[in-house]
Amino acid sequence: MGRGQAFEVFRLLIAAVIAGAILMVLLSILGPVRPLTQNPDDFVKQSIKNLAREGGARTSQPVVFDHGMLINLRAAAAAAVIDPSCVCYVDQTGGWKPASYDDYVLEYSGAKLRGQISVVCSALSGSASPYCSSCTPDTCNVCCKVVFSKVS
16 A cells, blocks of 8 residues: 555545534534424324323424314224214314314314414213313213414
8 A cells, every 4th residue: 555545545534524523513503303293183193092092181293284284083083983073172373174074174274383283182971071062971981182272
């Protein structure tokens, strides 16, 4: 190996160390890399499916509500094997409404908004649900509420 070849390898090693240092500085400036959040419809479906058995609450990571976004409460109830009337929603954003073709499919018609979705499920013990008027002990063993809220 000639003398010039060893020097080239050493220069390559120095360049790699400098590139690594620059990358570390950039990552510290940009902040931690966050994984992509799950689809809001999938989040609601999975949360209701899991919480309908055990009860409890779950809140999504911040998500962007886009005009025309859909959340299917009927499919979420079917995944949890409960009646769709056992799932209600509370909209604190002012943009979620039932779709024209199905009362259990919600459509976001507002402007683009950063928000969160919370799902709360609890078992009914002989009385109507305190937060969903559609949940009655005659039709529901468990009642789930989906809350759409703004994030600042």
